[in-house]
Amino acid sequence: MDSSADEFPRCAKCNKELGGGRLPPMHSFSVLRCPSCNALLALIFGCCIELNEKTLSNPSIEIKAQYLYQVLTDHFARLSEAIAQEVAETWEEVVEANKTKEKKPNGLKKLQQNIEKMDIDSFNSYLESLDPPDL
Ligand SMILES: [Zn+2]
Numbered sequence: 001m002d003s004s005a006d007e008f009p010r011c012a013k014c015n016k017e018l019g020g021g022r023l024p025p026m027h028s029f030s031v032l033r034c035p036s037c038n039a040l041l042a043l044i045f046g047c048c049i050e051l052n053e054k055t056l057s058n059p060s061i062e063i064k065a066q067y068l069y070q071v072l073t074d075h076f077a078r079l080s081e082a083i084a085q086e087v088a089e090t091w092e093e094v095v096e097a098n099k100t101k102e103k104k105p106n107g108l109k110k111l112q113q114n115i116e117k118m119d120i121d122s123f124n125s126y127l128e129s130l131d132p133p134d135l
């Protein structure tokens with residue numbers, strides 16, 4: 001599923017690399033046979049799914065088309081579930097981060113935090129900026 005750009009998809013049945021030279025472009029949908037185990041496979045955007053050979057050998061074009069449509073929509077449903085899950089987790093993280101932000105430090109605490117971040121030299125110039133000496 002998570003194949004990097006220089007890695008070829010693997011057979012959904014035997015897990016052997018499908019090989020690059022004869023493969024269709026990654027952004028396409030195609031049906032092919034595994035050169036190793038002869039399984040009938042669908043390549044969808046680089047993801048490999050084993051197809052039901054019995055259904056695809058049915059003489060009815062309608063049944064075959066319906067089956068392939070189902071394979072595609074199932075795949076995209078799984079993809080969008082995964083994406084939705086990721087978005088939900090990110091959203092939870094954002095909500096959590098905002099919860100901790102709600103406990104904002106009061107003025108003094110904030111000043112202390114600011115001072116802690118500074119080294120001594122910048123702390124002195126910080127003090128000067130607060131109360132500029134009379135010249
Ligand atoms: Zn195979």
